[in-house]
Amino acid sequence: MRKLPFDASDDRLAAAAWSRLVEAPDPAAGALLARLGAGPALEWLSAVASGTADAADRHWQQAVGRWAPRLETLDIRRELDVLDRLDGHLVVPGDDAWPAPLADLGEQAPPCLWVRGDVAALAAPSVAIVGARASTAYGNTVAAELGAGVAESRRSVVSGGAYGIDAAAHRGALAVGGVTTALLAGGVDRLYPAGNAGLLEEAAEAGALVSEVPPGSVPTRNRFLARNRLIAALAGATVVVEAAWRSGALSTAGHAAALSRPLGAVPGPVSSMASAGCHRLLREYGAVCVTDTDEVLDLAGAVGEHLAPQRPSAPGLLDDLDPLAARVLDALPARAAAAAPNLARAAGLALAEVRSALGTLELAGRVERSSAGWRRAPADRPSRQAE
Amino acid sequence: MRKLPFDASDDRLAAAAWSRLVEAPDPAAGALLARLGAGPALEWLSAVASGTADAADRHWQQAVGRWAPRLETLDIRRELDVLDRLDGHLVVPGDDAWPAPLADLGEQAPPCLWVRGDVAALAAPSVAIVGARASTAYGNTVAAELGAGVAESRRSVVSGGAYGIDAAAHRGALAVGGVTTALLAGGVDRLYPAGNAGLLEEAAEAGALVSEVPPGSVPTRNRFLARNRLIAALAGATVVVEAAWRSGALSTAGHAAALSRPLGAVPGPVSSMASAGCHRLLREYGAVCVTDTDEVLDLAGAVGEHLAPQRPSAPGLLDDLDPLAARVLDALPARAAAAAPNLARAAGLALAEVRSALGTLELAGRVERSSAGWRRAPADRPSRQAE
Numbered sequence: 001m002r003k004l005p006f007d008a009s010d011d012r013l014a015a016a017a018w019s020r021l022v023e024a025p026d027p028a029a030g031a032l033l034a035r036l037g038a039g040p041a042l043e044w045l046s047a048v049a050s051g052t053a054d055a056a057d058r059h060w061q062q063a064v065g066r067w068a069p070r071l072e073t074l075d076i077r078r079e080l081d082v083l084d085r086l087d088g089h090l091v092v093p094g095d096d097a098w099p100a101p102l103a104d105l106g107e108q109a110p111p112c113l114w115v116r117g118d119v120a121a122l123a124a125p126s127v128a129i130v131g132a133r134a135s136t137a138y139g140n141t142v143a144a145e146l147g148a149g150v151a152e153s154r155r156s157v158v159s160g161g162a163y164g165i166d167a168a169a170h171r172g173a174l175a176v177g178g179v180t181t182a183l184l185a186g187g188v189d190r191l192y193p194a195g196n197a198g199l200l201e202e203a204a205e206a207g208a209l210v211s212e213v214p215p216g217s218v219p220t221r222n223r224f225l226a227r228n229r230l231i232a233a234l235a236g237a238t239v240v241v242e243a244a245w246r247s248g249a250l251s252t253a254g255h256a257a258a259l260s261r262p263l264g265a266v267p268g269p270v271s272s273m274a275s276a277g278c279h280r281l282l283r284e285y286g287a288v289c290v291t292d293t294d295e296v297l298d299l300a301g302a303v304g305e306h307l308a309p310q311r312p313s314a315p316g317l318l319d320d321l322d323p324l325a326a327r328v329l330d331a332l333p334a335r336a337a338a339a340a341p342n343l344a345r346a347a348g349l350a351l352a353e354v355r356s357a358l359g360t361l362e363l364a365g366r367v368e369r370s371s372a373g374w375r376r377a378p379a380d381r382p383s384r385q386a387e
Numbered sequence: 388m389r390k391l392p393f394d395a396s397d398d399r400l401a402a403a404a405w406s407r408l409v410e411a412p413d414p415a416a417g418a419l420l421a422r423l424g425a426g427p428a429l430e431w432l433s434a435v436a437s438g439t440a441d442a443a444d445r446h447w448q449q450a451v452g453r454w455a456p457r458l459e460t461l462d463i464r465r466e467l468d469v470l471d472r473l474d475g476h477l478v479v480p481g482d483d484a485w486p487a488p489l490a491d492l493g494e495q496a497p498p499c500l501w502v503r504g505d506v507a508a509l510a511a512p513s514v515a516i517v518g519a520r521a522s523t524a525y526g527n528t529v530a531a532e533l534g535a536g537v538a539e540s541r542r543s544v545v546s547g548g549a550y551g552i553d554a555a556a557h558r559g560a561l562a563v564g565g566v567t568t569a570l571l572a573g574g575v576d577r578l579y580p581a582g583n584a585g586l587l588e589e590a591a592e593a594g595a596l597v598s599e600v601p602p603g604s605v606p607t608r609n610r611f612l613a614r615n616r617l618i619a620a621l622a623g624a625t626v627v628v629e630a631a632w633r634s635g636a637l638s639t640a641g642h643a644a645a646l647s648r649p650l651g652a653v654p655g656p657v658s659s660m661a662s663a664g665c666h667r668l669l670r671e672y673g674a675v676c677v678t679d680t681d682e683v684l685d686l687a688g689a690v691g692e693h694l695a696p697q698r699p700s701a702p703g704l705l706d707d708l709d710p711l712a713a714r715v716l717d718a719l720p721a722r723a724a725a726a727a728p729n730l731a732r733a734a735g736l737a738l739a740e741v742r743s744a745l746g747t748l749e750l751a752g753r754v755e756r757s758s759a760g761w762r763r764a765p766a767d768r769p770s771r772q773a774e
Contacts, residue, residue, distance in 0.1 A: 023736075062737065267656075269655055279676050289669035290670075326609075327609055350452025
């Protein structure tokens with residue numbers, strides 16, 4: 001086993017190196033780094049792999065067995081050079097820009113983050129808007145509206161880099177000049193999928209591109225699944241806009257639920273397979289039904305700062321009346337006049353109650369006296385019976 | 388006060404009479420009938436109203452004040468004659484056909500039910516399918532499908548008689564030769580709205596038309612609202628298919644919740660005002676998201692008899708593999724071959740783990756050995772990278 005070509009005791013270099021050595025999530029690596037720090041942990045690994053030290057037990061022997069193959073070709077300075085050429089930043093635990101919520105991942109937290117764009121975007125209050133690649137026009141519209149709405153509330157949008165809902169959410173945020181953050185499964189030098197390269201470049205300008213793997217890393221299926229835990233952990237709440245019954249977006253939702261992060265799902269037509277996963281989240285996973293930005297912000301729990309307003313609704317004819325008056329008005333014919341005793345029978349009320357209610361209604365300008373008895377005021381003559 | 392022109396001590400006649408005297412819900416009447424029985428209660432009312440007896444206190448004085456105006460013109464035999472000509476049936480508490488679940492209404496239970504059609508429909512297991520008059524084509528389709536599905540499961544559909552969702556639910560049940568029950572706000576001789584008269588006649592043939600008010604009674608707003616409690620109480624579960632943010636269907640839902648009956652809501656596009664009330668039920672009232680008949684029957688709680696099946700879904704390429712094998716297969720290039728040590732680095736696994744996984748994969752026919760190393764079996768060469 002060769003000696004490492006860089007200073008393994010340098011904690012930043014070592015943290016970067018660990019992100020190359022492990023396939024996330026690797027709780028053994030998380031535990032080791034938390035206990036020793038990245039530098040000493042890397043020196044220990046190097047010593048064990050070269051035979052100059054012993055792994056304590058079978059658990060650590062297995063872990064070293066997983067990590068050692070990549071030690072042979074490891075020179076993390078190359079990946080850091082690539083990041084540098086992209087004006088990127090390495091963010092490690094303890095940095096001001098390190099997102100505190102990642103601590104909730106415990107031993108599954110990443111050793112570092114590779115970031116292009118503004119590292120401040122990482123620590124901003126944020127909402128994850130995620131969903132299916134195979135989205136519908138409906139889902140894309142809703143995702144873009146929610147992305148714009150979240151961005152306008154001065155929160156960052158967090159999503160993946162995929163076609164469909166992810167892309168629509170970023171576009172919505174970018175359209176209103178907001179901040180958006182894309183978490184990539186591969187390196188930040190590999191804008192995948194290629195068709196989203198332009199969009200992801202824009203996200204890097206307006207927010208950040210983030211990965212837990214170094215430049216040059218390809219986006220494997222395992223990395224997509226691992227990346228989903230970062231989306232869920234980083235965001236204050238996760239909203240799934242469209243997802244098939246079985247879908248990667250549900251894995252992000254599962255992480256959000258496991259982390260006790262608020263989880264929302266956007267409903268859609270029951271006939272749409274692209275909404276089946278959202279309905280499943282509502283039925284089986286206790287997701288909250290969210291239909292607009294206000295409800296999403298409510299979910300994200302900006303208590304006192306934002307509450308979903310009660311919808312405006314046209315008051316019905318009887319809505320502002322006390323129940324007795326409403327019943328008497330209800331009993332009045334649409335156009336004809338009626339005497340109080342007849343109204344008592346029609347409404348099933350005592351004559352005294354009817355007289356009292358008629359007084360109230362008269363004061364409110366809802367009924368008029370006429371020679372033939374009581375009748376509705378002109379504005380109160382409905383054109384149709386209500387059901 | 389004149390003497391009643393019929394035998395007030397006859398409990399059936401008296402129960403029918405009470406349904407003419409009170410505007411539901413009238414808890415005082417409910418309490419009185421529960422305590423004395425309908426006949427003695429009517430004799431007591433007649434005596435108090437004519438001054439030959441005293442109401443015990445102000446509460447009962449007020450109640451008598453409400454009921455007395457209608458005593459003057461009361462001859463319930465006329466309404467019973469109308470019912471008879473319609474081949475209808477009066478159902479009173481204690482009758483075999485009296486629906487036991489109405490007991491949950493307590494003092495708000497009706498004194499009797501006026502029924503056209505098959506009284507057995509009242510006691511059948513049932514699901515209420517309700518919603519907006521101002522429904523969309525989407526809502527109508529879903530309501531008809533659920534109506535048909537519920538009817539095919541040998542349950543009765545329960546709904547109102549309105550245009551829109553109510554009518555679509557009945558139509559769905561009728562289309563499959565099922566049983567459906569319409570609860571009307573007016574008398575069963577008044578098929579309201581007129582445009583649904585044909586449909587309601589069919590419902591009377593295939594199930595029942597039910598009202599708590601006698602023939603001749605007009606459907607007032609108060610009676611629509613009161614009727615909603617009967618729908619919620621009669622049905623084993625209530626499902627709202629479409630409803631505006633503010634809607635009569637939500638009153639039925641509120642009754643179902645108050646009665647601890649299972650409550651379901653069908654989601655729809657967030658852009659559809661006709662689904663806003665359903666989404667509100669999901670958010671604020673703990674309604675269960677239901678998207679098809681299986682989920683509705685699940686809601687109705689036929690435990691052991693019916694469970695919503697897990698959706699079939701196409702297995703992904705890696706789904707049936709253990710996690711280690713999945714990671715190794717994931718690390719194999721789509722078309723090229725790779726040596727085991729390269730796979731160990733690519734997958735972040737120990738060489739021994741990779742060799743073991745390759746053995747598993749070879750046995751499963753997922754990988755092949757070649758002179759250049761390991762490669763995917765032809766069927767396992769994906770055309771695209773997954774996200």
